[in-house]
Amino acid sequence: MSRPLTVRVVGVGMGSQHVTPEAAAALARSAYVVAAEKSADDPLLALRREIAAAHGLEVVAVPDPTRDRDDPADYPGAVRDWHAARAAAYAEVVAARGGDPAFLVWGDPSLYDSTIRVARLMGPDVRVEVVAGVGAPQLLAARCGIVLHDVGRPVHVTTERRLGEAITGGQTNVVVMLTSGPPPAGADGVPDDWCVWWGADLGTEHESLVHGRLGDVRERIAAERERVRAAAGWVMDTYLVRAPGTTP
Amino acid sequence: MSRPLTVRVVGVGMGSQHVTPEAAAALARSAYVVAAEKSADDPLLALRREIAAAHGLEVVAVPDPTRDRDDPADYPGAVRDWHAARAAAYAEVVAARGGDPAFLVWGDPSLYDSTIRVARLMGPDVRVEVVAGVGAPQLLAARCGIVLHDVGRPVHVTTERRLGEAITGGQTNVVVMLTSGPPPAGADGVPDDWCVWWGADLGTEHESLVHGRLGDVRERIAAERERVRAAAGWVMDTYLVRAPGTTP
Numbered sequence: 310m311s312r313p314l315t316v317r318v319v320g321v322g323m324g325s326q327h328v329t330p331e332a333a334a335a336l337a338r339s340a341y342v343v344a345a346e347k348s349a350d351d352p353l354l355a356l357r358r359e360i361a362a363a364h365g366l367e368v369v370a371v372p373d374p375t376r377d378r379d380d381p382a383d384y385p386g387a388v389r390d391w392h393a394a395r396a397a398a399y400a401e402v403v404a405a406r407g408g409d410p411a412f413l414v415w416g417d418p419s420l421y422d423s424t425i426r427v428a429r430l431m432g433p434d435v436r437v438e439v440v441a442g443v444g445a446p447q448l449l450a451a452r453c454g455i456v457l458h459d460v461g462r463p464v465h466v467t468t469e470r471r472l473g474e475a476i477t478g479g480q481t482n483v484v485v486m487l488t489s490g491p492p493p494a495g496a497d498g499v500p501d502d503w504c505v506w507w508g509a510d511l512g513t514e515h516e517s518l519v520h521g522r523l524g525d526v527r528e529r530i531a532a533e534r535e536r537v538r539a540a541a542g543w544v545m546d547t548y549l550v551r552a553p554g555t556t557p
Numbered sequence: 558m559s560r561p562l563t564v565r566v567v568g569v570g571m572g573s574q575h576v577t578p579e580a581a582a583a584l585a586r587s588a589y590v591v592a593a594e595k596s597a598d599d600p601l602l603a604l605r606r607e608i609a610a611a612h613g614l615e616v617v618a619v620p621d622p623t624r625d626r627d628d629p630a631d632y633p634g635a636v637r638d639w640h641a642a643r644a645a646a647y648a649e650v651v652a653a654r655g656g657d658p659a660f661l662v663w664g665d666p667s668l669y670d671s672t673i674r675v676a677r678l679m680g681p682d683v684r685v686e687v688v689a690g691v692g693a694p695q696l697l698a699a700r701c702g703i704v705l706h707d708v709g710r711p712v713h714v715t716t717e718r719r720l721g722e723a724i725t726g727g728q729t730n731v732v733v734m735l736t737s738g739p740p741p742a743g744a745d746g747v748p749d750d751w752c753v754w755w756g757a758d759l760g761t762e763h764e765s766l767v768h769g770r771l772g773d774v775r776e777r778i779a780a781e782r783e784r785v786r787a788a789a790g791w792v793m794d795t796y797l798v799r800a801p802g803t804t805p
Contacts, residue, residue: 320699322689326579329570329691388708417691419698419705420712426704441570441699443577443665443689450667451568451689456674457667460636461735463719464668467711475711479726487709 314403314435316428317411318418320442321360323512327443328360335440336364340408343399346370352542357413369406371398392423396430403431415545417444421468421486445547446484449508452518457549458482464549473497481552488546491530492523499523499550505530509537509546523550562651562683564676565659566666568690569608571760575691576608583688584612588656591647594618600790605661617654619646640671644678651679663793665692669716669734693795694732697756700766705797706730712797721745729800736794739778740771747771747798753778757785757794771798 317335321328342361361368374394412424428437450457458464465480468487492499501524509517517533519526538544565583569576590609609616622642660672676685698705706712713728716735740747749772757765765781767774786792
């Protein structure tokens, strides 16, 4: 096989309603979809199967290598090892199958998603083609009918893990991803008088939105998060927090 | 007319190839498209006409109120006045015409776009419905085949006007919008040893990408910017700058 492999990393937003004509064209040029399978009844795998089927593609599910996510001593090293293990598992499947695979990325591949990095590790001759999709922060903004910042001001996008350092560093308008609960309280957390716009399972039938003063809605967000998880079988959420009086 | 007005603010990415099924459905529920006309041969108006026509909608062009953009004494005030003037011009056109209008937003309405704010000013009973689209930063990332940040790190999104304060404030990974030239040099600018990923007229036939060490490519970006402007008749660019050695 001297033909080089093209791996297409395709952002599909939150489902079929967000698959752009550009994404559809990229899928039409692909032979099949490769997807990580995290458990036997992985709900995000089911959603990928739905999109793939709508575009006439079969899904090859690859059991996900286990990840030592919580090694606090060497987080980047743990992530690198896990990326390499995923890439090796994918490369093996693709070599056996033949043809150019596509990966369906939930949301957009440019934010807190490892698919591009993993695809590049699949082999030295791999050509990676990326198609942008509608991401969770912009969908949150659309659903809430807001712009992500005050006029002409910055928006800082970060993870729950680094939210504390953003706030102590002076950020006053922060989008948070890779969340594990509502905006944290306490010394390292988000002050009660900040505003929050929170959304879970955006764009799905289980979508939930909460907006208000953080001190007033923190418990409601925690409860909604569990309600959505129970109803949908999974929960992915994101939020924007903004200090009071930042509008100039 | 007791029927309340619904104004749809629809992100269309960089053109037809980015119009999602959700956006198409929002356009199908709209009666016509309203668009600002900045000059008689406004090229972005022509692109809007193309998308509207593809969805069977007429474009009502509204001459754009002049904007005192460079009043340094009261920038937010100047923006507010200009938003109010735009909203009044739109409301007049919509009252005369009847039916629910749609606005086509280039890129995504959630970042550095005034359409949502202007739509809310069109009247007290206006219902604003927003549809997310593919934005310039994520399209830049896709075209360059990159994620917008190092593993687990933040991305700071701001304007050229506030880029200096972001860098002096310690940001090391910054997406810049509302640009008027290449990343600025000098004391308030971006250091020469930072990396830049720059893109202009992304997703169009005139798309141009430059990536490299800023000190090596700054002049090339300036030249490309003018080349694209001459070829396309307009230029809209965005870039990501990143300090060296930020990968942990």
